[in-house]
Amino acid sequence: MAADIRCDVALIHYPVVNRNDEIIxxxxxxxxxxxxxxxxxxxxxxxxxxxxxxxxxxxxxxxxIGHWTEGYGGSVNPDRADALSLTRICSGLDDxxxxxxxxxxxxxxxxxxxxxxxxxxxxxxxxxxxxxEGAPVLLLFGTAWGLAPEIMARVxxxxxxxxxxxxxxxxxxxSAASITLDRLLGDRxxx
Amino acid sequence: MAADIRCDVALIHYPVVNRNDEIIxxxxxxxxxxxxxxxxxxxxxxxxxxxxxxxxxxxxxxxxIGHWTEGYGGSVNPDRADALSLTRICSGLDDxxxxxxxxxxxxxxxxxxxxxxxxxxxxxxxxxxxxxEGAPVLLLFGTAWGLAPEIMARVxxxxxxxxxxxxxxxxxxxSAASITLDRLLGDRxxx
Numbered sequence: 001m002a003a004d005i006r007c008d009v010a011l012i013h014y015p016v017v018n019r020n021d022e023i024i025x026x027x028x029x030x031x032x033x034x035x036x037x038x039x040x041x042x043x044x045x046x047x048x049x050x051x052x053x054x055x056x057x058x059x060x061x062x063x064x065i066g067h068w069t070e071g072y073g074g075s076v077n078p079d080r081a082d083a084l085s086l087t088r089i090c091s092g093l094d095d096x097x098x099x100x101x102x103x104x105x106x107x108x109x110x111x112x113x114x115x116x117x118x119x120x121x122x123x124x125x126x127x128x129x130x131x132x133e134g135a136p137v138l139l140l141f142g143t144a145w146g147l148a149p150e151i152m153a154r155v156x157x158x159x160x161x162x163x164x165x166x167x168x169x170x171x172x173x174x175s176a177a178s179i180t181l182d183r184l185l186g187d188r189x190x191x
Numbered sequence: 192m193a194a195d196i197r198c199d200v201a202l203i204h205y206p207v208v209n210r211n212d213e214i215i216x217x218x219x220x221x222x223x224x225x226x227x228x229x230x231x232x233x234x235x236x237x238x239x240x241x242x243x244x245x246x247x248x249x250x251x252x253x254x255x256i257g258h259w260t261e262g263y264g265g266s267v268n269p270d271r272a273d274a275l276s277l278t279r280i281c282s283g284l285d286d287x288x289x290x291x292x293x294x295x296x297x298x299x300x301x302x303x304x305x306x307x308x309x310x311x312x313x314x315x316x317x318x319x320x321x322x323x324e325g326a327p328v329l330l331l332f333g334t335a336w337g338l339a340p341e342i343m344a345r346v347x348x349x350x351x352x353x354x355x356x357x358x359x360x361x362x363x364x365x366s367a368a369s370i371t372l373d374r375l376l377g378d379r380x381x382x
Contacts, residue, residue, distance in 0.1 A: 035363040042359050083361065164233050171369070186354075
């Protein structure tokens with residue numbers, strides 16, 4: 001990512017929905033931390049925010065990240081330390097937006113990726129253009145069955161769902177985050 | 192993926208290398224099965240081959256897949272059954288190539304994705320062109336620290352590593368497979 005592009009990623013554990021469209025909080029998982037941190041590091045994302053209001057879950061996330069950034073894991077696998085050092089734990093979306101606003105001197109464009117919603121739709125190319133023009137961007141990803149309506153109501157824009165030619169769109173959040181970052185920030189020059 | 196495109200994916204658990212470049216066999220993991228099957232289903236891949244010569248590992252993989260395709264998992268989550276039904280377990284690369292050759296009436300182009308090698312390099316666009324022209328393709332992904340030299344020596348072509356503008360290329364195999372499939376088979380029409 002060019003030095004003047006500012007893009008953060010937030011993985012939301014609450015409020016999200018379950019398969020019955022009920023509001024739930026999901027558990028932090030080890031592989032969501034690792035896979036998405038590695039994708040963020042690959043595509044030069046600024047910060048990877050792990051969002052959960054549950055203190056015990058925050059502690060668990062901190063323990064995992066600490067093992068890989070300051071503990072034994074990082075000493076045997078420095079690349080993993082490098083990736084996980086981008087991670088920050090926080091309680092809610094407002095905390096992320098506030099931190100980014102202070103850092104970047106302006107509020108980020110908050111963008112959801114959604115398998116279903118096309119509300120306030122923006123294309124990948126359209127968002128890339130805004131990033132190149134200097135707008136800081138916060139990309140939101142939902143765990144479980146996706147972001148709750150109260151989060152979707154607050155976003156500034158929604159990217160199209162990721163599909164092939166069919167209509168199956170049940171990618172893992174790890175895959176969806178990886179593909180979204182590649183579409184927005186991947187190096188296509190030699191491809 | 193268009194009906195006339197034939198692309199399979201194989202996840203190799205042996206022979207792969209560890210961080211010291213020694214040949215090892217890796218363990219089948221639950222999330223490699225799920226995440227990559229879901230990405231394969233999204234992008235209309237023909238078959239997702241899980242390659243391990245270890246009988247106990249084959250049994251474990253079959254048990255997991257069975258739970259989601261025939262057992263309780265599939266009954267509560269039909270989308271997951273749909274994705275995992277693409278999966279086939281086999282002992283080695285030769286088995287995959289033989290099965291595909293019989294099915295498609297010709298040997299597939301065997302393509303590795305590699306974070307390092309550029310031997311027999313092909314671009315994503317170049318491979319897409321061959322697929323559209325009707326060539327069946329087998330995409331290989333390596334677990335652990337990647338495909339062993341004896342596998343790399345046998346491939347017909349190698350795709351470039353996936354990077355941002357930097358040189359960090361330590362994506363998880365789940366992320367790498369997802370991004371590669373999206374680059375080759377993703378629908379960009381409305382993006």
